[in-house]
Amino acid sequence: MKSSTQPPDDILVCDTTAVRYFTLVDQLDLLAGLSDGRIRVPREIFDPGEDLTLPEDLLSEIGRTERYWARKKGPSAGMHWSRFRALRLRTDIEVIDLTLAEANIAAEVTGRNYLRQFGRAGRLGKGEASVIALVESRKWVAVVDDAAARDILLGRATNARVFTTTEVLRRAAFQGSVTSPMAEQIYQTMRQFGYWGPEHLWVV
């Protein structure tokens, strides 16, 4: 049942960072709980049917992550790999294919020099570009941590709603899906895995 703190029509579409960190801390259910029990991701981010023997840069972003943990050494690498591997078995992950019109939006924002107008170098990743295209076209809510992607999204669609992983975790606590100390604990573990964010979930 949805809590009163969550608007009824939120359909979240997630970028790689959120999926990655909630998977690493084994709390993906929290992400599903914030939408309608579904975790929506573009196929550029997660493609359960993909051939993992493809060249690394042709894999989905989670596919690359899975391969990274497969080749990484260390006592916990196998556990992390298995968590990403297990994503293929989840039935609550809905993989979204972009329409040709949405692919055009993604193509535009991944253009070589597109980020320069936002004072940044490099190019946007395919995953974020797909999330931007879906939010712009379907008016969904984005879960995006990448600052460049958020800038682009808000520049293109001023009414767009964007959450970060931190905000998702806070909302999960507001909803009562997780206690406040537990949310802090999860957050600190994410930070230990490398998540960039404030020192604490609740205190700035």
Add this chain to the structure above:
Amino acid sequence: MPDLGSRLAAARERAGFSQEEVALVLGQPRPVISNWEGGQRTPPAHQLARLASVYRVELQALLGEKQQPRPNLELLLFRDASDHLEPRAKYEMQRFLRLLDDYGDLLEALKEPPGLTDAPLQLKEGFQTKEDIRRKAEEARDFLRIGREGPVGDLAALLDVSGIALVTAPLGKDLMASVSGAFVPHHRVGFAILVNGDTQPGRRRFTTAHELAHALFHGDRPYVAFPRRPEAFERFADLFAAEFLVPAAGLRSVAERLGFDRITDAEVVVHLQRYFDVSYATMLSRLKATGLIKEEDREQLRNVQPVYVAHQLGYSVSDEEWGQEEVPWGFEALPRRLVRLLRRAIREQLITVSSAAAITGLAEDEVEELVHDRPTEPAQVAELEVLNSAAG
């Protein structure tokens, strides 16, 4: 304006791929590619993005937007390699060029100069005698300031400080269907070397030195290396690599210090191989060239397992040398300067982690690890799991 199918076919042909080859790279049946190009089916968006990567074009170009043409380096490389490239190797060479394009964009955005752009040393026609090669190797060592007789040391670091980008990629173990390396003078990055990472470490080192010869003495166009190329410039690069890595004078002087004027023992060959950091085969060839082993001993010396000998002599033998582990792909395979620039740009918030992942083709996890040292075993994982189980 041509339709999507025609644009796909034109982009594929410009990139030098057949439909069959694209199908193999993408893991699709060939008729799928044919149907996409014939307009019978529209490729899904994620496959369009993959095709843009394979053809080294912007996705926008495939979708119909006019784009600035870029130098068609791949055709030069593929033409040079002729039938030596299986589709996956072809793709990896294309990916190498794409990496250089993005690297060039990054240099421009960060207002950083390119690396080495002109061959610093001269080579006249017909330089092929032992003495010519020795002098050219000496010139190269003087230019790099590494002394004339000793081991070269960290070759990747030498290239890095000389402004030459070094990339390692899995081009395939079978050199009959692939290449050992390539040299590309990129218009914005400067000189760049690609080395086949599927070969043994000693072979990779030799290839790197071979391509270094093109950078130092040629530098005018792309070159592709594969075994038994007959052209004079490739022969020169091979002879240069051998003399550069193991200078004849340096080898004789070490042998003399050790008290050998004729080497018949594999253990001595392994000591010398490890000292100069080359493959056992290269060391045998250099010892033969300097007259330190005789033809009759060579055959016997070939019939040893140098890895076992090295292990018995107490040398550290990597898993890769034992043939037990794949080459670790990741940042180690990329130009060191690019990695430094990415780290700096991420820390200064000029580029995001996901952009760096998009440029390098690596996982975001790996990029994050580059920027801040992430513990491999977060202490709180265990604690969290206790909390999880307590919460039911």
